[in-house]
Amino acid sequence: MTYITGVGLTSYGKHERLTSLDLMSKAAELAIADAGLKRAEIDGILCGYSTVSPHIMLATVFAEHFGIRPSYAHAVQVGGATGLAMTMLAHHLVDAGVVKNVLVVGGENRLTGQSRDASIVALAQVGHPDYEVPLGPTIPAYYGLVASRYMHEYGVTEADLAEFAVLMRKHALSHPGAQFHKPITVADVLASKPVASPLKLLDCCPVSDGGAAFVVSREPTNAARVKIRGCAQAHTHQHVTAAPALSELGAEISIAKAKAASGVAISDVRYAAVYDSFTITLAMLLEDLGLAKRGEAAARVRSGYFSRHGEMPLNTHGGLLSYGHCGVGGAMAHLVEAHLQMTERAGERQVRDASVVLLHGDGGVLSSHVSMFLERV
């Protein structure tokens, strides 16, 4: 049995003069305090990576900086899926009795620590160094390729995709920590600057500074009772050139395995936290996970199904698209928000019922997937 006992999240956007370690420390401090623990009670540390300050031993660099001498520590790298992959590992480490309280932390000054061009170049390196990168693709182009095919096969339109950007922005408006607070419309998304067709600027998540952290524990440490019910991964490829058919992508595999591991069905889920690096990512994952039928996720957005008061509230903090994306911490904000919802601490964003939550993360170009179910007990 494992519990998420504390969460911490900084605002996303610009944090001038803060380093990746500073942002990780801020989030870690918040998460440990939220769990009601002391630094010395943390015996495991899992952290992600920083493209601004790469290091071959980031977990021990952080542990020393933060003032912890853990009995278990290392970094994890699975792109955008890193946060949930770390949570899955923390769950298994705690469950196996290796450690009692694992601090999972990610943070990066990706916006102010380097130029946007440098971020785009760094991220494009998930492509194949010989057969893809020399062609000048960017991450939006990798996802643009997938989007073009998905739209072709399932009749999804650019206006459909725009709905997801509008929804995430609407949700971000009521979170003071979100990077964007200006409302947008479908027309705004369609008129935004082309980046890599069919994706336009507002179809893409921003580059942000920020940090997020949580504590995974063997026993509850406070009043919160958020249990990890079960989780699973799937990795089908790294490069988009080598991706399987749309009907055979990893999200469908990992969700099937997570359902089997947890005994939870999609019909049990009351709140969804799904990776949304681009509008197409969110549209595809919702349909792959079974939260909407093929080609029908946008219609569900329009009908309010994924809104705060809808049947399946989704990323009520604004997601990567509007809360922001600081790398590893980006999708960890989804879990922090889910935890706040489950413990009824989401304030004006509070949903009616977040008793069972589905989380899903994606790394690379729909390459690595982690699905996870949480339950309030």
Next chain:
Amino acid sequence: MAKPADWTNGEEAILYQSCASCGKVQYFRRGFCAVCGSTEFAEKRASGKGTVYATSVVMRAATAETRAHVPYNIVLVDADEGFRMMAHGAGDLAIGDRVSARFAAFAGQLVPFFERLA
């Protein structure tokens, strides 16, 4: 492994590997077949003919060298020989188009460039 004499090394050619044991083909060059592990395979030269699987026109590039080429169309093409590859293509290509490759200069390198077959 010796460097392949293909576009990744400045030669006007698209090469792929064909496994002598299981018959599968692969585009990303390796010292073994990624399906069965066999080290017996033939290096073959592709015809350059194929069908467009996906397209994305890049309007926002991130380096000075690539920005000079904007807009450029990144395409995934299913080669007639049975493998998928990334390349550049004419701006008007659509999914399902039958295409043929020539080679073009891009950011200091030679890259395959697909055009619609008449």
